[in-house]
Amino acid sequence: MTLKPGTTRVGFIGTGVMGLSMAAHILRAGYPLRVYNRTPARAEPLLREGAEWRSSPGALAADADVVITMVGFPSDVEQVYFGEAGILASAKPGTYLIDMTTSTPSLAQRIHRTAKERHLHALDAPVSGGDVGAREGRLSIMVGGDEADFEAVLSVLQRMGTHIVRQGEAGAGQYTKMCNQIAIASNMIGVCEAIAYAKRAGLDPERVLQSITGGAAGSWSLSQLGPRIIKGDFAPGFYVKHFLKDIRIALSSAEELNLDLPGVRLAQRLYEAIASWGEEDSGTQALFKWYQRQWMAEVGVSSD
Amino acid sequence: MTLKPGTTRVGFIGTGVMGLSMAAHILRAGYPLRVYNRTPARAEPLLREGAEWRSSPGALAADADVVITMVGFPSDVEQVYFGEAGILASAKPGTYLIDMTTSTPSLAQRIHRTAKERHLHALDAPVSGGDVGAREGRLSIMVGGDEADFEAVLSVLQRMGTHIVRQGEAGAGQYTKMCNQIAIASNMIGVCEAIAYAKRAGLDPERVLQSITGGAAGSWSLSQLGPRIIKGDFAPGFYVKHFLKDIRIALSSAEELNLDLPGVRLAQRLYEAIASWGEEDSGTQALFKWYQRQWMAEVGVSSD
Numbered sequence: 001m002t003l004k005p006g007t008t009r010v011g012f013i014g015t016g017v018m019g020l021s022m023a024a025h026i027l028r029a030g031y032p033l034r035v036y037n038r039t040p041a042r043a044e045p046l047l048r049e050g051a052e053w054r055s056s057p058g059a060l061a062a063d064a065d066v067v068i069t070m071v072g073f074p075s076d077v078e079q080v081y082f083g084e085a086g087i088l089a090s091a092k093p094g095t096y097l098i099d100m101t102t103s104t105p106s107l108a109q110r111i112h113r114t115a116k117e118r119h120l121h122a123l124d125a126p127v128s129g130g131d132v133g134a135r136e137g138r139l140s141i142m143v144g145g146d147e148a149d150f151e152a153v154l155s156v157l158q159r160m161g162t163h164i165v166r167q168g169e170a171g172a173g174q175y176t177k178m179c180n181q182i183a184i185a186s187n188m189i190g191v192c193e194a195i196a197y198a199k200r201a202g203l204d205p206e207r208v209l210q211s212i213t214g215g216a217a218g219s220w221s222l223s224q225l226g227p228r229i230i231k232g233d234f235a236p237g238f239y240v241k242h243f244l245k246d247i248r249i250a251l252s253s254a255e256e257l258n259l260d261l262p263g264v265r266l267a268q269r270l271y272e273a274i275a276s277w278g279e280e281d282s283g284t285q286a287l288f289k290w291y292q293r294q295w296m297a298e299v300g301v302s303s304d
Numbered sequence: 305m306t307l308k309p310g311t312t313r314v315g316f317i318g319t320g321v322m323g324l325s326m327a328a329h330i331l332r333a334g335y336p337l338r339v340y341n342r343t344p345a346r347a348e349p350l351l352r353e354g355a356e357w358r359s360s361p362g363a364l365a366a367d368a369d370v371v372i373t374m375v376g377f378p379s380d381v382e383q384v385y386f387g388e389a390g391i392l393a394s395a396k397p398g399t400y401l402i403d404m405t406t407s408t409p410s411l412a413q414r415i416h417r418t419a420k421e422r423h424l425h426a427l428d429a430p431v432s433g434g435d436v437g438a439r440e441g442r443l444s445i446m447v448g449g450d451e452a453d454f455e456a457v458l459s460v461l462q463r464m465g466t467h468i469v470r471q472g473e474a475g476a477g478q479y480t481k482m483c484n485q486i487a488i489a490s491n492m493i494g495v496c497e498a499i500a501y502a503k504r505a506g507l508d509p510e511r512v513l514q515s516i517t518g519g520a521a522g523s524w525s526l527s528q529l530g531p532r533i534i535k536g537d538f539a540p541g542f543y544v545k546h547f548l549k550d551i552r553i554a555l556s557s558a559e560e561l562n563l564d565l566p567g568v569r570l571a572q573r574l575y576e577a578i579a580s581w582g583e584e585d586s587g588t589q590a591l592f593k594w595y596q597r598q599w600m601a602e603v604g605v606s607s608d
Contacts (some may be wrong), residue, residue, distance in 0.1 A: 084454060105505070125537065128515075128516070128521070129347075129520075140516070141518050154553040163518060165511060165515045167507055167508070167511055168507055168508070171505075172505075175501075175505040176515050176516070178505075179501055179502045179507070179516055179521075180516040181521075182494060182495065182569070183446070183495045183516065183521035183523075183526060185494060186490045186491060186493040186494030187491045187521070187523060189490040189566075189567035190489060190494075190567055193481065193487070193490065193565045193567050194486045194487035195477075195483075196565075197482060197483055197554070197557075197563060198479070200419075200562075201409070201479040201561060202479075202556075203471055203472055203479055203483070204472070210469055211446045211471065211480050211484070212432070212444070212484045215432045215433055215437075215465060215524065216434070216488055216528075216542075217483075217484045217488050217491070217524070219525075219526075220519065220523065221520065222523075235543070236317050253501075253505075254501060257364045257501070257504040258599075259501060259504045260598060261501065261595075262413070262493075262570055263490065263494055263497050263567075263570065266570055270566070274509070294563055294564060295562075295563075298562065
């Protein structure tokens with residue numbers, strides 16, 4: 001089977017901010033596209049461009065050669081794959097199933113096992129690059145699963161990403177995505193602490209960034225999110241509530257691996273604090289408010 | 305007074321790895337150079353190139369228009385400035401004093417105050433860029449002190465660095481350097497945790513770096529130190545013992561500012577642990593051993 005535009009039917013489940021852009025690239029490349037989304041209205045831009053609506057994950061899977069899922073939480077992944085009228089119960093033998101949601105490695109491995117029993121080809125393929133990367137088709141895609149299955153779907157993945165690496169067997173994509181989130185978690189703490197300290201010391205934080213971004217303290221977060229923090233711009237970017245989901249997955253996965261990650265545990269504590277203050281829908285740079293609150297409390301100003 | 309090569313006498317105190325390279329740039333630019341170092345043998349390469357030896361910080365300061373200090377710890381800075389036969393007691397009015405050691409902001413402010421009383425011009429000007437930056441004259445120099453004094457010595461600083469920013473009044477250079485170290489402290493935790501998790505999950509860590517260094521998890525430490533960690537190369541770079549010094553300065557300074565930095569506190573705890581295991585003279589990437597020890601303990605192998 002060769003997966004070519006024109007003949008290969010692609011089904012896409014989950015047309016949120018990321019999924020909508022990703023599915024559009026596939027549609028525009030000429031693949032007949034079927035879509036399903038829990039909130040149907042969100043899929044409308046794709047229907048207007050020629051995609052066909054299907055009424056359930058199962059109905060979609062029964063009528064596709066490749067099924068791509070990009071949903072919210074591991075519980076959503078479990079529902080669309082294992083639930084009633086779900087993918088695994090309905091897909092025809094030989095179908096490729098690609099979960100691009102950031103989810104747990106163990107769930108990815110369970111999907112792969114069950115899929116294999118039913119002669120289905122499952123891959124886990126979470127992404128990084130955010131809404132901008134999705135819009136521009138420049139995502140980094142981290143893939144776990146069988147080598148042959150990876151080769152088979154590569155041309156489809158290439159519609160969405162420019163940096164696509166098979167990291168290993170089933171679950172390896174999710175493990176790699178967790179590496180990404182683990183590195184970010186502690187670095188966000190460092191970025192916020194550096195800027196908080198600069199402010200408390202009476203420095204001009206923008207001028208501080210001029211001195212430090214080019215050297216050993218330099219990072220994507222410092223260059224991209226540092227200036228937003230300084231301006232008081234806490235709009236997402238990447239939502240606090242989604243990052244907290246990833247942090248929880250990382251910690252539970254690390255526990256399964258018998259590995260203590262105190263940096264991620266600290267990030268969890270701080271992010272849960274700001275989430276409890278109503279920052280779930282802010283961008284991850286809102287971690288700065290955990291520090292800001294220290295001096296706001298001092299002068300009797302509420303940071304809520 | 306214009307500080308020109310040929311006529312401006314520069315005194316340099318502290319010819320360790322960094323100081324030796326920095327002083328050599330000044331000497332080669334044509335400034336008559338006097339040097340002092342606690343261990344005289346280390347200054348010999350400069351003496352062979354034409355620098356003159358002075359027997360104490362005070363003797364050196366009495367005979368220089370610009371005195372540069374690049375010593376080890378804040379206690380060393382205090383000694384060379386305030387000690388018997390020290391700089392402040394011996395320098396002639398009008399002399400410029402530039403401390404490039406990474407030291408405490410409060411000590412920088414105290415030197416500046418005392419210097420002013422004696423009609424001396426003190427600046428704090430710590431650097432980043434490491435031994436390579438020092439050798440290539442490409443340091444980032446973060447300066448605190450009076451604007452006019454900064455302007456006066458800029459041509460001398462330009463022999464050592466390419467990125468020179470006056471950050472504010474006395475102490476601002478040290479505060480900025482602490483911002484740099486604070487950002488690095490948590491990021492090193494993130495880098496080590498990401499690689500430790502990758503290894504525990506059975507991934508190929510080099511391939512993981514291929515997927516994650518170009519995106520939101522990217523940082524200087526991940527790109528530069530990540531590959532060394534993977535190879536088991538823990539050579540310095542930047543010594544654990546010096547980084548611990550900086551972490552302690554940052555925490556004590558943050559405490560003065562009434563600011564809690566839990567990321568730096570965690571870094572202190574982890575770095576103190578590896579230092580107690582004999583890693584003081586390793587590079588900062590040896591933090592990885594804190595994680596590695598978890599699985600070495602599991603299989604009964606000592607990591608010492």
